[in-house]
Amino acid sequence: MKEYRIFDSIYSAEVKVEDGTFPNDVGISMATTKVNSIVSYQVISKKDRLVRLFYQSSNKSPFIELTFNSDNQLSMPNPLKKFLLFLDESSLIVSLALIRYLSTKSINCYVYFLTDMNNEDHKSLYFQDILGERFSRISPSHEEIKQILHSQEIGTRLFLLGKWSTVDDIEKIANDIGFTNEEIDKHGVGEKTDHIFCAKCYQFNLKQDPLQEEATCSHCQTKLDVSNHFSKRLNAYLGYIHV
The missing domain is CATH 3.40.50.80 (Nucleotide-binding domain of ferredoxin-NADP reductase (FNR) module)
Structure with missing residues (x-):
């Protein structure tokens, strides 16, 4: 219904939803056509099916198709002090x-x-x-x-x-x-870089694959079993000495 540039190549648009629904009042989606990046949205009126979108684009289109991933949604805690x-x-x-x-x-x-x-x-x-x-x-x-x-x-x-x-x-x-x-x-x-913490020499190694189960410590050459336990204190997955 209305589109305007905020800054650089980032745009805001007020749109009328022709088909489908938005899962939350505010959140994130992925665009499948015409838009070059993720899209964030704010529902203006559920009754009138009006939504405000923010996105980066070099194209104009009367229709934008969006898909939603529940893992990427913004969750607003309630109540808030x-x-x-x-x-x-x-x-x-x-x-x-x-x-x-x-x-x-x-x-x-x-x-x-x-x-x-x-x-x-x-x-x-x-x-x-x-x-x-x-x-x-x-x-x-x-x-x-x-x-x-x-x-x-x-x-x-x-x-x-x-x-x-x-x-x-x-x-x-x-x-x-x-x-x-x-x-x-x-x-x-963006892309997240995960690390493995070596239980022998206490050094960090890059985790090459999200499903990686074994690794060799680049510092002490010890073979490690990579745990699926993520330590918030170390900001790394634990690597135990392979037996």
């Missing part, structure tokens, strides 16, 4: 719908955009216009993130969006401060 959203450049499309959704709700939420503080960019101005004082640009430094998390009250929930390395780092900082796994929701963007 306080909500902090951390995001980076890689998660712009995913975060746009979520930020629009949060702006329509009576939620005590704050958004932190990890970016180069030396440059004032139009993306930050866009978020600032929507959220006002609830939006802040911060550097990706661990110290600044620690200061923000240390000052939070009990019951605060964290939502992390960005490159896997970024969200894993923030999750570790939050865990060290005292946030529980139940208080942290994260959605990594």
Whole structure:
């Protein structure tokens, strides 16, 4: 019904759903035609079947076909006392719908955009216009993130969006401060690099395949059985000495 460019090649469109339904009020989908990336969405009106989409595209089309994967959906915890959203450049499309959704709700939420503080960019101005004082640009430094998390009250929930390395780092900082796994929701963007922790020399190895069952430690040459147990503390799968 209406399409406009927000910045760069990222667009927003208000659409009328011709067929099918959206599983949640806000979420993520994959486009099968005309759009070059994932699509984030916010349901404007279920009754009128109106939805706002955010996507990256170089094509215009009156129809966009979308598919949904339940593993990739954004799950909004409810009820919320306080909500902090951390995001980076890689998660712009995913975060746009979520930020629009949060702006329509009576939620005590704050958004932190990890970016180069030396440059004032139009993306930050866009978020600032929507959220006002609830939006802040911060550097990706661990110290600044620690200061923000240390000052939070009990019951605060964290939502992390960005490159896997970024969200894993923030999750570790939050865990060290005292946030529980139940208080942290994260959605990594892009390809994830998994590691195997060697039980003999305590070094890390790249996990070459998601279904990999055996590995040889590149540091001590020990043959390892790769466990399906993922250690949040080590941010790696455990590799036990093969017997």
